[in-house]
Amino acid sequence: MPFEPFSHSKPSATMLLCIALSACATKPTPPVQESEPPKDDNTTAELLTSDNLLLNSLLAQKEDWQGVPYRYGGLSTKGVDCSGFVYLTFLSQLNMQVPRTTAELLKEGEPVARNELAVGDLVFFRLARGNRHVGIYLGDEAFLHASVSSGVMQSSLGNPYWRERYWQARRLVGR
Secondary structure: OOOOOOOOOOHHHHHHHHEEEEEEEOOOOOOOOOOOOOOOOOHHHHHHHHHHHHHHHHHHHHHHHOOOOOOOOOEEEEOOHHHHHHHHHHHHHOOOOOOHHHHHHHHOOOEEEEOOOOOEEEOEOOOOOEEEEEEEEEOOOOOEEEEEOOEEEEEOOOOHHHHHHHEEEEOOOOO
């Protein structure tokens, strides 16, 4: 291949590459601005994610415990009462220690209006005189509980029986 002398009229590929690279190298970089880390303001995306995780945990508990018979004072798959089921669910699924009895659960957390229920809230009912019942809200009017008649099950707040006996709700899971 014959040698061609460098021509000023036609720039070589090497020369173009050098010019392009030097232009990149001399381009000033903008100063890095320090900013505060974003505040934890429980954005909608975070809530949806945490609610989904919470709901999945509660549904896993439902799967494992569905049909376990009601037994007053029970804390096992041989029999469990409503507050015992709440106690075991919060402990095993959410790693949260909560009181064992319905009366003590009523003193925990913050009150929640019926129209502001969120996944994981405790829902309380007044049954017969002095008899209270507790369940865990799943969303869409559904709640998980240990019923006297059918054991651990999912029910609807819209069911006439539960609608008439609904009393209050409390939020123990931080949002």
